[in-house]
Amino acid sequence: MSSANPAAAQSSSQGAVSSEQTFLPLTGHCFCRHLSYTISSQPLMQGLCYCRDCQRISGSGFLPWMSVPASSLTLVGTPKVEHVRGTSARGTEKVMSACADCGSTVFGGRYGVDDQHTVYAGTLDDGCVGRFEPTIALFVSERPAWAKLQIEMKEFDRMPGMKPVTSRH
Numbered sequence: 001m002s003s004a005n006p007a008a009a010q011s012s013s014q015g016a017v018s019s020e021q022t023f024l025p026l027t028g029h030c031f032c033r034h035l036s037y038t039i040s041s042q043p044l045m046q047g048l049c050y051c052r053d054c055q056r057i058s059g060s061g062f063l064p065w066m067s068v069p070a071s072s073l074t075l076v077g078t079p080k081v082e083h084v085r086g087t088s089a090r091g092t093e094k095v096m097s098a099c100a101d102c103g104s105t106v107f108g109g110r111y112g113v114d115d116q117h118t119v120y121a122g123t124l125d126d127g128c129v130g131r132f133e134p135t136i137a138l139f140v141s142e143r144p145a146w147a148k149l150q151i152e153m154k155e156f157d158r159m160p161g162m163k164p165v166t167s168r169h
């Protein structure tokens with residue numbers, strides 16, 4: 001977008017503000033509250049990941065995530081952040097950011113390094129957690145029967161664009 005037309009830019013930014021007013025900002029924190037954050041723009045995507053990695057990271061049947069540009073995620077103060085590293089199912093390095101004090105994994109990627117993060121929606125504050133609205137479900141091929149939710153989502157066997165897993169039998 002060019003800045004040659006300030007009137008158009010202003011009206012589009014006002015429109016964005018009004019539609020986001022009820023949703024933003026989103027705030028959240030780890031279990032011990034030493035790692036707190038604010039999200040200042042509408043998440044790019046919201047979904048659940050059922051891959052075995054995310055099951056282990058969360059200790060649950062899935063990981064609820066919101067992808068946000070790095071510019072919209074702000075950590076409060078100077079929390080001690082620990083990087084949890086591993087190799088993803090796709091063979092790529094996976095780095096998550098956890099609170100160094102309580103160990104809660106709070107978001108994917110390294111703050112101040114990566115240009116996008118997946119913030120784990122279970123860490124949202126009480127007043128915000130209900131605003132999370134997952135629309136896509138990833139890696140449903142690895143979803144345990146007991147973790148299927150009764151909400152409508154676009155389901156992917158793995159990731160969008162990834163071929164379904166062929167039977168391992």
Ligand SMILES: [Zn+2]
Pocket residue numbers: 030031032033034035099100101102103104
């Ligand atoms: Zn903590």
Ligand SMILES: [Zn+2]
Pocket residue numbers: 049050051052053054055063139
């Ligand atoms: Zn996953």
